[in-house]
Amino acid sequence: MSGAAGRVVALSRSGEHRFSKAPTDSVRLLEGLGVEGDAHLGTTVQHLSRVAVDPTQPNLRQVHLIHRQLLEELLEQGFALRPGDLGENVLTEGLDLLGMPVGTRLALGEAEVELTGLRNPCAQIERFRPGLLARVLGRDARGRVVRKAGVMAVVRRGGMVRRGDAVVTQLPPLPHHPLERV
Template sequence: MATPSVHSTHLSRTHTFSKVYTPSVNLLAGVGVQGDCHSGQTIKHQPQRASNPSLPNLRQVHLIPYELFLEPSVKIFSVQPGELGENITTWGIDLLGLSKGTYLYFGAGNDAPVVQVTGLRMPGKGIERHKKGLLEKLVVNVQGGGGGVSYKAGIMGIVMKGGKVETGDMIRVVQPKGTKTALVPV
C-alpha cells in the first residue's frame, strides 16, 4: 500500500450532508475540527443528539479512505472527497482494518496532531438521499463466517492532540498493544 497520507481536508459550519474542501483543518484537543458543525465535547450527530445530547462526542473527526471512491461499485456514483461528510480523506491506510484505540499522527515532529480511532461511521439515510442506491454499496453483507454487515463509510475519532492537518501530510499509524479490538459503529 502507498505511504499513508492526507489526500484532502474538509469542513462544514452547518449540518449539511457534504463538507467543503479546505487546504487544511485545525484540530482542537477534546473538541474536533475547528469551525466544523460536529466539533464539541458532547455528541453533535443529530440523530444521536436527539436521544441523549449529553453523550461524549466519539465522532469529532470523520475519516474516509480515498480508495473507497475508486471502488467500481462506488465510482459509478461519481462521489468526490468531502461529499460523504468526512473531515479527512486519507490515502494508503486500510482505515476499516484498524483497531479501536489506534492513534493517527498527522505530519512530522513532536507537535503532530493526534486522532484516536473510536469506531466506524454507520452509513445512514442521508447517504441514500444524497445519491440514490449508494447506501447499499456502503453497507455490505459479509459472506461466510456467520454473516454480518460491513460498513464502508469510514471511521470516527477523537482529537487527543490538536494542531494543523494539511493536504499532503504524512500519517503515522500506531496500533494499540495487545489484543486487537474490532471497530463497531459509534
C-alpha cells in the same frame, strides 16, 4: 501495521449540519473537541440524531476519516464523488482504515487522533445519491454487516493538518478489538 504510513489527500469541513462538507487546504484539530469550524465540534455528541436521543453522550465522532480507495471503488460502480461529498473531514490514502483496531492513533500533520469506531451509514447517504447506501453498507460471506463509509475518531493532540501531510499509525496495546459502529 504500527508505524504504517499513509497520506492526507483532502480535508473538508462545514459549520452547518449538512451531509457534504466543503474542501479546504488545511484544518485545525482541537484537542478533545474536533475540527475547528465544523458543526460536529464538541465534547458531547453533535450529530443531530444522537443529540435527540441523549445530548450528554460523549462525542466519539469528532473527526470522520475515509480512505481514498472507497471513492475509487464507488467510481467503478458509477458513483463519481468528490472529497467531502460523504461528509468526511479527512480523506487518506495508503492505509487500511477499516482494518485498524479501536484505539489506533493516527498522527496527521501536527495533530493526533484516536480511532473510536466505524461510521454507521444512514438514510442520508441514500438521499444524497440513490443506490449509494447499498454500496457502503453490505454483508460479508457470513452474513455480518460490513460498514465501509469510514471511521470516526477523537482528537488527542491538537494542531494543523494540511493536504499532503503524512499519516503515521500507532497500534494500541494487545489485545486488539475490531472497530464497531459508533
